[in-house]
Amino acid sequence: MIKVLISLIFSSICLLACSKDKLSDTVAVCDSQVTYINQIKPILDKSCAYSTCHVGGFSNGSYISYKDMERHLLNGKFERWVISDRAMPPAYAPEGKPTSLTPSELNLILCWQKDNFIEK
Numbered sequence: 174m175i176k177v178l179i180s181l182i183f184s185s186i187c188l189l190a191c192s193k194d195k196l197s198d199t200v201a202v203c204d205s206q207v208t209y210i211n212q213i214k215p216i217l218d219k220s221c222a223y224s225t226c227h228v229g230g231f232s233n234g235s236y237i238s239y240k241d242m243e244r245h246l247l248n249g250k251f252e253r254w255v256i257s258d259r260a261m262p263p264a265y266a267p268e269g270k271p272t273s274l275t276p277s278e279l280n281l282i283l284c285w286q287k288d289n290f291i292e293k
Contacts, residue, residue, distance in 0.1 A: 201283035208291045209239045216278045217242075220262040220271050239292045246290045255282060 221236045235241035245251040254261045
């Protein structure tokens, strides 16, 4: 009985602490076309492409240029990690780096997705 109770408590804590809301039901409000160069690169530079994260040599790919991240756009990894799962930026980001995107940044990324991830 105690093992079951401990298991239930641990599971509840993990579910509350480890999950983020899904974005898949969020509707983007797009006023204009969103491009990597004009709107998305600054978000990625601040939230993703820094030392110990999505830079050259990182096992999960580099986001320092459109060309570097293009395969993650094509294979759906970017969409899954950032849009569906909201796992990026990570909760364990270094001090001073964001652990989530702002609603405005999320909206821009959703609009960029809607525009088929345009570079320029």
